[in-house]
Amino acid sequence: MAEEVLRLEKVCKVYNQGEPSETEVLHDVDLRLEKGEFLALMGPSGSGKSTLLNIVGLLDRPTSGRMTIKGEETDLLDDTEITRLRGHTIGFVFQDHHLISAFTALENVMMPLLLDRGFPSPAIRQRALDLMTRVGLEKVANNMATNMSGGQQQRVAIARALAMNPDLILADEPTGNLDSKSADSVFDLMREVNRESHTSFLIVTHNLDLAKRCDRIIDLVDGRIAG
């Protein structure tokens, strides 16, 4: 049996609970993700995809329900443990790449390692350089993060997400702001990484062609998993 990376059981998310503006964004969501799986999450705008990703990424907590990451019960963890678990097991790729503009591309890739270790070191630098090579950007590694094309920045973001060798990469519309050629190549890159290192992916996308190339597609409609 394959190793389980993520499990959600009856996860609900309610915003503004108890107020007139109360909205239930996620409703009894069950989800399982195995090691090496490459999953597409689809659904209309406002259906709760980003909310789900934030919960899985430990940036937000569910209102009710259970979630385990690599077998660890997350609602029992305190803030420090959550931060550590997030840093070590999850990588993020956001729609508008979100590199930190005060740093070079290479330094952005080093960042998760720096946050974990505290100090820069030649080993961290080398790992970041290897990752930049892996995403084909070793030549522009020392460019300032913002001094690159959108596709390049998204590749840097992927390299950065890989820095801690996470079990799961969460990508919220990673190709949403790219032209179709760049989108294809960024998607291909993620798929390659997935095959080589067996990192699980959970990708939100509106692009059906790309979604079809994933292992599995999940449809979220009004906060419920459809089908």
Added chain:
Amino acid sequence: MNRVLPFEWVAAVRFLREGHMQTMFIITGIAIGVGVIVFMSALLTGLQANFLKRVLTSQAQIQLLPPDQVARPLRFGPGVIESASIQRPSQRVVSIDQWPKIRDRMLAMPEVTGVSPTMSGSALAVRGDANRAISVSGVEPVTYFRIVRIPDYIVSGEARLSSTDILIGTELAKDLGATLGDKLNIQAASGASVVLTITGLFDLGNKGANERNTYVALRTAQSLLGNVGGVSTIEITVNDIYAAEVLAQQIQAANRVQADSWIKTNAQFFTAVQAQQTSNTLIRAFVGLSVAFGIAAVLVVSVIQRSKDIGILRAMGASRGQILRIFLIQGGLLGFAGSLVGAALGAGGLVYWHSMVLQADGTELFPLILERQLFVTTAVLATLTGLLAAMAPALRAAQLDPVVAIRG
């Protein structure tokens, strides 16, 4: 990226560098505040040191007088302390009872470094048609000049005092039209008079003293003032100048004399120093406050501008503590950098001021005293102020909800 600095430091420096406009403006603001403090503090130290030096080389630290004769500092207008020379009732010169015994007792005290008996009184200096009221001090040159450095203030001639010599101030010489080697007729109120030769002209740096003060040999003054063998004052120097008042009180309690310390006769100076120090402290506090608010304002804005960065850092595993430190360090760095620039500004300003503002005779108005301690204290205080000011914005940054922060 720097090999030794912890990540928080690198991030703090990068964020400050990226927001260079804000950073430059706030550092300039801090520097101006710190510069004013450094300039003002160093100037005050210099002026005080100058005054102290003048007082301590032109005046004994304790004066013993016959009982019930009150010494008062001379004042030339409100708030202005001029010389602390002492005016006595002009007609009658009272001697200290059994002064040799008291002198010997003073010499035996371990705290006392110098003792000199003097006889002082009022007289008239006459030369041709001109005459001026003067104060005559009869002194033993060897002991007296160790206490009051008349030789240091001699501008022409020498500080020699045989029984027919007199040292006068430059103003008196001008008033009488007299010069070195001229003879002056000195007349006491009693009618006694003596003719003395001017052997030296001094400038005590004070017009009143230069007009009135004259120095003659002790015996000359004693016979002129009709009190042979008597002394009107015993001048004393001590090893700890700030203990002078306490010592004076002890001496007065144990002897039949009135003992006045320089601290008492210059009470106004100490009041002025106190007032300056109080206002200096107030100014420091208010400059510190405005620096703190300036830093806090800049960092609050920076936290808002960087909320996306903060959210990403959190998503990448940054702890609240790490975010907190990034912003605290920024505050500390701003304070520190501002204090460095400010100290340079203040010191530079003082050096300039020192070279531009001179006394009438071209000598410096105040000694240039730039103590390392002033800079260290200022830098430490400014850095602490920066850290404290950064507290609220840094806490705010650390408490940002990463979901909200990333959404922007």
